[in-house]
Amino acid sequence: MHEGTPTPEVVDWDDLPGLNGQPLDSEQLAGKAVLVVNVASRCGLTPQYEGLERLQRTYGDRGFTVLGVPCNQFAGQEPGTPDEIEGLCRTTYGTTFPMTAKLEVNGRRRHPLYQRLSAVPDAAGEAGEIEWNFEKFLVAPSGEVLARFRPTVAPEDERIVERIERALR
Amino acid sequence: MTVRATEVRIGDRLRTRTGLELTVTRIDHGLLGREDFLSFVEDSDEQWLKMPVPRDGDVELVSRGTQ
Numbered sequence: 001m002h003e004g005t006p007t008p009e010v011v012d013w014d015d016l017p018g019l020n021g022q023p024l025d026s027e028q029l030a031g032k033a034v035l036v037v038n039v040a041s042r043c044g045l046t047p048q049y050e051g052l053e054r055l056q057r058t059y060g061d062r063g064f065t066v067l068g069v070p071c072n073q074f075a076g077q078e079p080g081t082p083d084e085i086e087g088l089c090r091t092t093y094g095t096t097f098p099m100t101a102k103l104e105v106n107g108r109r110r111h112p113l114y115q116r117l118s119a120v121p122d123a124a125g126e127a128g129e130i131e132w133n134f135e136k137f138l139v140a141p142s143g144e145v146l147a148r149f150r151p152t153v154a155p156e157d158e159r160i161v162e163r164i165e166r167a168l169r
Numbered sequence: 170m171t172v173r174a175t176e177v178r179i180g181d182r183l184r185t186r187t188g189l190e191l192t193v194t195r196i197d198h199g200l201l202g203r204e205d206f207l208s209f210v211e212d213s214d215e216q217w218l219k220m221p222v223p224r225d226g227d228v229e230l231v232s233r234g235t236q
Binding site: 042072073074075076077079104106107108109110131132150151152 | 186212217219
């Protein structure tokens with residue numbers, strides 16, 4: 001289950017709450033290729049922050065950004081306050097990419113962003129619920145959702161890197 | 170009390186290691202390609218929460234369901 005077939009699902013970046021409690025500045029995302037990732041601080045996959053930040057530093061000046069979406073719906077592995085989440089990201093992993101407030105990505109109260117993202121299939125053709133922390137969606141500068149990568153696909157996996165490079169051409 | 174993961178049934182109420190509780194409405198087999206896991210899910214008006222457990226592991230049971 002890896003990169004999915006491109007679909008006509010389109011997202012926008014309006015009305016996203018930022019981790020600091022203020023609305024996220026959509027200018028940080030609009031017109032960029034965005035890798036949207038639901039993150040958690042106490043997951044075995046949490047070290048993926050390192051690879052995500054390397055992507056940010058490699059492609060950040062070419063019109064790309066990672067967007068972290070903290071979520072506590074997977075075994076409660078993101079229980080912290082915004083300050084605690086920020087501390088882990090910025091201090092432990094040195095991240096520089098934007099983060100939303102804690103959002104729900106599955107279920108009846110999932111955020112509208114994830115209503116659209118979850119409709120996108122992965123490489124195996126499977127759409128639907130987010131399986132676990134660190135599932136990734138690549139969104140084109142136009143807002144079209146280009147691909148879905150399951151949590152065990154590492155941030156710097158060649159399939160993700162190749163897709164980012166193509167999105168930036 | 171704890172019970173074996175394989176003994177959990179729909180309607181049982183469980184507690185995660187981080188202290189959250191869920192009432193199981195669905196049991197998925199496998200997680201991230203690992204077939205040795207069961208994933209207990211509450212998908213209700215109250216919440217959506219997923220708790221994976223190794224098939225041969227134990228879980229904290231808060232109460233038995235009625236189903």
